Amino acid sequence: MKPFYKLLRNGLIILIVLFVTDRALGSLIEHFFFNEKQGDSAVTTHGIMNTKEDVLIFGNSRASHHYIPAVISERTGLSCYNLGRDGMKMLYYETLLKSVLSYHTPKIIILDLNLNDFEYQLDEEQKLTAVLMPYINKNKEVRELIYSQNKMEFSLANISILYRLNSLPMPIMQHYMGIGQKQFNGYEPLSGSMPESAKVKYVDNTNYKESKTQLVAFENFVNAAKSKNIKLYVFVSPGMKIHKYNALKTADKILSKYDLTCYNYSELFNAEAHKLFYDVGHLNEIGAQAFTDSVIVDHFPQKYLSADNLILFNGNKLPLSRL
Amino acid sequence: MLFNSLHFFFFFLVVTPAFFLLPHKHRWKLLLAASCYFYMTFVPVYILILGFTIIIDYFAGILIERSKGKSRKHFLILSLVANIGVLAVFKYYNFLNDNLSFLLGNFGYQNHVPYLNILLPIGLSFHTFQAMSYTIEVYRGHQKAEKHFGIYSLYVMFYPQLVAGPIERPQNILHQFHTKQYFNYTNVTEGLKLIAWGLFKKVVIADRLSIYVDAVYNNADQHSGITLIVATVFFAFQIYCDFSGYSDIAIGCARVMGYNLMINFRRPYLAGSIKEFWSRWHISLSTWFRDYLYFPLGGSKVPIPRWYLNLFIVFMVSGLWHGANWTFIIWGALHGVYQIFSVSFKKLNEKNILGYRPLTNAFHVLVTFTLVSFAWIFFRANNVHEAFAICKSIFTLKPGGLFIGTPEGFVYAIIWILFLLVVEYITEYYSDVVKVFSSPNRVVRYAGYTVIVLFIILFGVFNGGQFIYFQF
Numbered sequence: 040m041k042p043f044y045k046l047l048r049n050g051l052i053i054l055i056v057l058f059v060t061d062r063a064l065g066s067l068i069e070h071f072f073f074n075e076k077q078g079d080s081a082v083t084t085h086g087i088m089n090t091k092e093d094v095l096i097f098g099n100s101r102a103s104h105h106y107i108p109a110v111i112s113e114r115t116g117l118s119c120y121n122l123g124r125d126g127m128k129m130l131y132y133e134t135l136l137k138s139v140l141s142y143h144t145p146k147i148i149i150l151d152l153n154l155n156d157f158e159y160q161l162d163e164e165q166k167l168t169a170v171l172m173p174y175i176n177k178n179k180e181v182r183e184l185i186y187s188q189n190k191m192e193f194s195l196a197n198i199s200i201l202y203r204l205n206s207l208p209m210p211i212m213q214h215y216m217g218i219g220q221k222q223f224n225g226y227e228p229l230s231g232s233m234p235e236s237a238k239v240k241y242v243d244n245t246n247y248k249e250s251k252t253q254l255v256a257f258e259n260f261v262n263a264a265k266s267k268n269i270k271l272y273v274f275v276s277p278g279m280k281i282h283k284y285n286a287l288k289t290a291d292k293i294l295s296k297y298d299l300t301c302y303n304y305s306e307l308f309n310a311e312a313h314k315l316f317y318d319v320g321h322l323n324e325i326g327a328q329a330f331t332d333s334v335i336v337d338h339f340p341q342k343y344l345s346a347d348n349l350i351l352f353n354g355n356k357l358p359l360s361r362l
Numbered sequence: 363m364l365f366n367s368l369h370f371f372f373f374f375l376v377v378t379p380a381f382f383l384l385p386h387k388h389r390w391k392l393l394l395a396a397s398c399y400f401y402m403t404f405v406p407v408y409i410l411i412l413g414f415t416i417i418i419d420y421f422a423g424i425l426i427e428r429s430k431g432k433s434r435k436h437f438l439i440l441s442l443v444a445n446i447g448v449l450a451v452f453k454y455y456n457f458l459n460d461n462l463s464f465l466l467g468n469f470g471y472q473n474h475v476p477y478l479n480i481l482l483p484i485g486l487s488f489h490t491f492q493a494m495s496y497t498i499e500v501y502r503g504h505q506k507a508e509k510h511f512g513i514y515s516l517y518v519m520f521y522p523q524l525v526a527g528p529i530e531r532p533q534n535i536l537h538q539f540h541t542k543q544y545f546n547y548t549n550v551t552e553g554l555k556l557i558a559w560g561l562f563k564k565v566v567i568a569d570r571l572s573i574y575v576d577a578v579y580n581n582a583d584q585h586s587g588i589t590l591i592v593a594t595v596f597f598a599f600q601i602y603c604d605f606s607g608y609s610d611i612a613i614g615c616a617r618v619m620g621y622n623l624m625i626n627f628r629r630p631y632l633a634g635s636i637k638e639f640w641s642r643w644h645i646s647l648s649t650w651f652r653d654y655l656y657f658p659l660g661g662s663k664v665p666i667p668r669w670y671l672n673l674f675i676v677f678m679v680s681g682l683w684h685g686a687n688w689t690f691i692i693w694g695a696l697h698g699v700y701q702i703f704s705v706s707f708k709k710l711n712e713k714n715i716l717g718y719r720p721l722t723n724a725f726h727v728l729v730t731f732t733l734v735s736f737a738w739i740f741f742r743a744n745n746v747h748e749a750f751a752i753c754k755s756i757f758t759l760k761p762g763g764l765f766i767g768t769p770e771g772f773v774y775a776i777i778w779i780l781f782l783l784v785v786e787y788i789t790e791y792y793s794d795v796v797k798v799f800s801s802p803n804r805v806v807r808y809a810g811y812t813v814i815v816l817f818i819i820l821f822g823v824f825n826g827g828q829f830i831y832f833q834f
Contacts, residue, residue, distance in 0.1 A: 042547035049551075056812050064816070191368055201820045208820065209770040219769070 065200025068208060071215045072173055077222045078214030079124050080207070083170065085225065086122045087138045087178050093117035095139065096225070097132040097260075098151030098276075100125035104321045105276040106149060108224035110331040115343040117146065121225030124170075128156050129256035130184075131167050136263055137180040147270045149334070150260065152301060154275065154285035157257065159250035164188045172196050172203045228324040229317035233279070237313040240280045247284035258293050265297050272338055275305045276330060279312065279319040302338065304330065363403040365611045366564050366824075373400065374615065377521075381619050386542040390512050393539075397521035401484075404525075408483035411448055412519065418444040419493045420514045423500045423507035434501060441497040445490045453482055457686030485525030487683055491650055493518050496532045498654055505532040513539045522615040526608050528626040528646035535621070543620030553617030555799045558814050560610025565822035567778040568604035571596045573823065574767050574775055579742055579752075586762025587755045594756070597742050598735045599779050602631065605644070629786045631734075634726035635711055636700040639734060647683070651676050662705075673705070674698035684741070689749055693740040700733055774821065 073088070075081040082103070086095075094117050096106045102123025111119040122135060132150065139145070160166075168188050174181040175196045186193045196203045204211070213219055220227065264271040273294060275287065290301045315326030322330055363370050377396045384392055402409050422441035426434050456477050463473035496517065499505035508514040517536050523529075578585050578593035585593070609626035616623045626646050633639035640648045659672040674695070681694015704711070716722040739756075743749035754760075766772045799810045 042545055042550075045547055046550055053808060053811050056808055057815055060812055060816060061819070199819055201816060205820060205822065205824065206770070206774070209773060213770070 075214040076217040086135045092120040093146040094119035096121040096149045098123040102151035107331045129253040133256040133260045157249045157286040159248045233313040233316045273301045275303045397519040400521040404484045427507035438501040522612040553614040556614030560607040563603040563607035569823035571600035587759035589765040636704040673701045696737040
């Protein structure tokens, strides 16, 4: 046989073997992926495929550590799920919300705005594509987003199941077996507190540059919620790291178009604040309980607050401003 | 265009079949055009610099061959000055100016020499050294001057090794461009296997390790001694897989078309001494310095103090070759000192100090790896001040826990390092693991191909990670 045809024949055999292995192994890993018990991907899977709750929380790691669905449910009688995911930004929240709205309409949405949510980041699109890739064939919104971000990635993800699950096998097995990270309806508690010497960190981020993509995503997020008559709350949860330039002004400007306000809890500190924080950016479980309790009491419509199901922090209603 | 990009994948898919479809007399045109395109995907205008040195060296080669007496030397000097001049302007000018400012500042003067706002042309040190080896070899009479301008240009610009080597010698590669290359099944498959293995080392190992290394080294002051040790060891493997992965892909791409490039790495971390390490690491550069700097300085055939000085000079220059930064110079100087100690205590090194030869050998490998890794701190650190701070944190075992980053990323990193070590060990002492892919049993062979490709797809880091050596 001529060497060229030999190469062609053997190349074809290898391609077939690769394709079959990709499908078989890929489907198996995919099965474990969509049935993870916990972990970041389990939260995203819940948002994209299984959401049925009345109250949904969107945001990044600060959302996932700051809002306790159990507290909200017990206070209001509404079911709740925390869809916060570490390292995400507006474009992710928008895609996730649109995915949810394609099959379910919640009553209330809380968006935890991070002070750097609009900041331009070099690899923001790449990171988002990697996170959403496994859902490319599960949801139209995700499909469109990946196609618009990177057509090459889109094609590769369509060809190979394993490519969609790149770098994920280990976390998949870990979260399928329920090892490590523990979440409660998406909420991930943090134990431990900052040392007494901990001080608020002021960041002089003079290079702050807003990303047009993230701004558009924010407006789309608000618009999507409003168009379905969903009660939307935008909060900036507490943190011990304050950026000089941040998303607040721009967010307020956009929200005012929809008669909404951004409630800023980011600078409520006193000498005891360190007890409520796990690190400069995240509340610990005590802080999260106090904060969740506060935002419900301060903002949720009275009709949802029943005296019968009040659970109070340390026996008292304890708004964060008093801590 | 990076070897680990889809852009390159399609480029390769177009260029390689076209190469075999064209008659031999036109192939150089295709390869030259492809190489120009390859280079111009980085910063197009810098091809003019390449063109400048190519023209100078092409004519210098011919004139050296035709001339007699002193004028031969003059033409060689002209060629060297042109090449080193380009390097000096683009790579070292601002560095020298910086140091001049510092020096003058110490005496209360101000430096008014302006800085150049230029980007370093990619792979400049590589193709400049390859070009210089040509005129030197013509001068020495080891190589006939190339009369075909296109072929000479291809010698400097051959895309597989244009931006990060191996730094070829004219005797090895030039005649290959004149020889008709036939489609050879073995060459093609061996080349493809090397490409796959190189890609595996780059995207699965090097780029995975780089996530941890970057996270630690970019905030070195915030990490504990143990974290910095782990990051340094990770960097040792990262740079090896990054650079040797590139070399494997380069050699593989050339091999597919029938061209043989020189081997650049031979399992360097299994070296039992620093001397041996340098005979296994970046071989094309270390032999370049040996042939064109160390031997002309007198090599080892001089009084011992002068010999040591020669060794030190060669490694200092090697450090400077890597980058216009004191970190690289210190890295080179450290290796120079290592070499001097290595040759001074050669007899001690040969003794079976642990009483059991395999154990002694393992001990030597470990000591060599530790010394090499220590030097990598200076290579990787962002500046000298930071490098010394890292050394201090390591030697004082600065307290704090071990930074993990993402747990899966950390576990993957360790798994792939162990995997690499096993492969290297088997290759060193038993047989070439890449030959597993040449097993007579078709099932074993195809399973090998499938596993490596699936590993790349499933565990590769596809963030468009640059090759570290591109910056040189």
